[in-house]
Amino acid sequence: MNIKQITNEISKNGFYYIPSYISNKKVEVINKQIKSNLTKFKTSTKGKASGTEFFNGNRILLNHLLNLRINTFSLSLLLINSKINKNFKKIAKNLLSDSYLRRIDSYISPVDKKPIIDWHNDTSYSGAEKPLKKLHHPNFYKLRFFLYLSDVKHKNGSLALIPGSHKIVSALTEIFYKNILQYEPYWNLDSFKKVISKNNFKNEIIKIVGEQNYVDFFKKIEFIQNSSDTNEYDIESKAGGLVIFDDRVFHRGSSCLETDRTVMRFIYASKQFN
Numbered sequence: 001m002n003i004k005q006i007t008n009e010i011s012k013n014g015f016y017y018i019p020s021y022i023s024n025k026k027v028e029v030i031n032k033q034i035k036s037n038l039t040k041f042k043t044s045t046k047g048k049a050s051g052t053e054f055f056n057g058n059r060i061l062l063n064h065l066l067n068l069r070i071n072t073f074s075l076s077l078l079l080i081n082s083k084i085n086k087n088f089k090k091i092a093k094n095l096l097s098d099s100y101l102r103r104i105d106s107y108i109s110p111v112d113k114k115p116i117i118d119w120h121n122d123t124s125y126s127g128a129e130k131p132l133k134k135l136h137h138p139n140f141y142k143l144r145f146f147l148y149l150s151d152v153k154h155k156n157g158s159l160a161l162i163p164g165s166h167k168i169v170s171a172l173t174e175i176f177y178k179n180i181l182q183y184e185p186y187w188n189l190d191s192f193k194k195v196i197s198k199n200n201f202k203n204e205i206i207k208i209v210g211e212q213n214y215v216d217f218f219k220k221i222e223f224i225q226n227s228s229d230t231n232e233y234d235i236e237s238k239a240g241g242l243v244i245f246d247d248r249v250f251h252r253g254s255s256c257l258e259t260d261r262t263v264m265r266f267i268y269a270s271k272q273f274n
């Protein structure tokens, strides 16, 4: 699959999965490095997970250096200059206008009954009543290169994504951005469904995405009527698999019932729609 095909798939479905993106040997090496870094530097990234922020602008690199986290500093540089990141950069350039590397991090999520994170997309101001910043442009999103560093399956750390859902999210963002209808908060699938089911929202969304896309989305989320979760959309994978996704897509991180889960993320953003 070449870069053009990958970017087409991401535009259409909102994500793309590449099994065995890196070798087992590489997974082992990265896991060792991550764990040796963790003992020296612990931050909480998601819920109870412990992790390392390798890059989040040059300020973080400088911080690593000033706090004498030399291992973390050199690993950050290694990751930024790695072949895998160079490839991510090329893909990001094809999808985002004026793309740039925003963040590299990794985290280990412990065994837990609760999902790592429930269904959400990352452009909804976390459901804030009043967004603090200006409203997002409909093309605002981050492209996440999500590298599994342990084996995952449903109920054990896999990511699940609802194909095409970024189009509905983007349409709602457009409605708010252009002030066609007034902003209403939402966060999870349930609250999103409530907003877009209202007649005025329904009409406007259909104007943007067409009736078929609107109806299809409702079919895809039928599961929430009976259960908070489903195994229909999980990307189960061996360690070394990569999921690239547009974070307007509705996604969730499954619970880890059997083993801890380690991931590394390379996150790209757009300077134009920041």
Ligand SMILES: O=C(O)CCC(=O)C(=O)O
Pocket (backbone or CB within 6 Å): 046, 116, 117, 122, 144, 157, 158, 159, 247, 251, 252, 253, 254, 265
């Ligand atoms: O850790 C996970 O499974 C979910 C991560 C996520 O929601 C994100 O990177 O946007």
Ligand SMILES: [Fe+2]
Pocket (backbone or CB within 6 Å): 120, 121, 122, 247, 251
């Ligand atoms: Fe997310």
